[in-house]
Amino acid sequence: MNRLSTALSLLLVFGLLGTSAQEPAKAKAKRPPNPAMDPIKDVAGMPRVLLIGDSISIGYTLPVRKLLEGKANVHRIPTNGGPTKNGVTNIAKWLGTSKWDVIHFNWGIHDLKYMPDGKRQVEPADYEANLRSLVATLKKTGAKLIWATTTPIPDGDLNPPRKFGQVKEYNEIAAKVMAENGVAIDDLNAHITPKLATLQNPKDVHYSAEGSEYLAQQVAAEITKALGK
Numbered sequence: 202m203n204r205l206s207t208a209l210s211l212l213l214v215f216g217l218l219g220t221s222a223q224e225p226a227k228a229k230a231k232r233p234p235n236p237a238m239d240p241i242k243d244v245a246g247m248p249r250v251l252l253i254g255d256s257i258s259i260g261y262t263l264p265v266r267k268l269l270e271g272k273a274n275v276h277r278i279p280t281n282g283g284p285t286k287n288g289v290t291n292i293a294k295w296l297g298t299s300k301w302d303v304i305h306f307n308w309g310i311h312d313l314k315y316m317p318d319g320k321r322q323v324e325p326a327d328y329e330a331n332l333r334s335l336v337a338t339l340k341k342t343g344a345k346l347i348w349a350t351t352t353p354i355p356d357g358d359l360n361p362p363r364k365f366g367q368v369k370e371y372n373e374i375a376a377k378v379m380a381e382n383g384v385a386i387d388d389l390n391a392h393i394t395p396k397l398a399t400l401q402n403p404k405d406v407h408y409s410a411e412g413s414e415y416l417a418q419q420v421a422a423e424i425t426k427a428l429g430k
Contacts, residue, residue: 237262243274248302248428252277253295255310257352260408264417273428284311284323285331292338301344303427305387305420308332309351309371310406315364325374332378340382345427348379349420350390353397360404387423389416
């Protein structure tokens with residue numbers, strides 16, 4: 202083989218290697234941003250509403266905006282709210298300095314999750330302490346507050362595999378904190394429970410598009426009630 206042939210062969214080999222190396226990078230390309238996270242521009246003269254919560258709330262953000270179109274400027278925190286300890290760290294940033302008329306909020310599923318050390322991400326006593334801190338901060342805004350109960354977690358194996366504590370235990374802790382602080386309750390757990398078989402994704406804590414729409418109807422109704430007071 203002459204030098205030219207050898208050079209061409211090497212170029213071909215390295216070219217193929219380069220192509221194969223690029224393919225995984227393309228496969229790992231980031232998903233397009235979720236439109237629920239897009240900041241909105243306020244319509245002057247309408248009340249301002251803030252949604253705080255995890256991926257369940259991300260699912261109902263857009264349908265709530267649609268249901269309250271022309272009635273309220275519906276914002277949400279620009280991320281997954283995660284566990285209460287994440288809320289305690291970020292709440293001041295999420296609230297900003299603008300006035301809020303209604304804040305609809307939840308933390309729970311991430312707190313309940315068992316971690317590799319065998320403990321829940323936020324154990325019950327810390328969950329209660331974090332909620333008390335968060336509610337105290339939220340009350341300072343002067344907004345009408347609405348607590349959303351944590352929605353059900355299916356029994357059995359989940360996909361992806363995860364283990365959780367009892368939703369009931371954490372909802373009872375939250376109910377006590379909200380009652381002591383005069384915070385209204387949006388019982389999303391009771392609202393969705395009769396329809397879990399048809400609206401919750403199989404082996405998952407999340408909901409179908411229809412399930413998120415169904416939750417949104419309840420959220421929008423409670424916000425409308427608060428705005429009317």
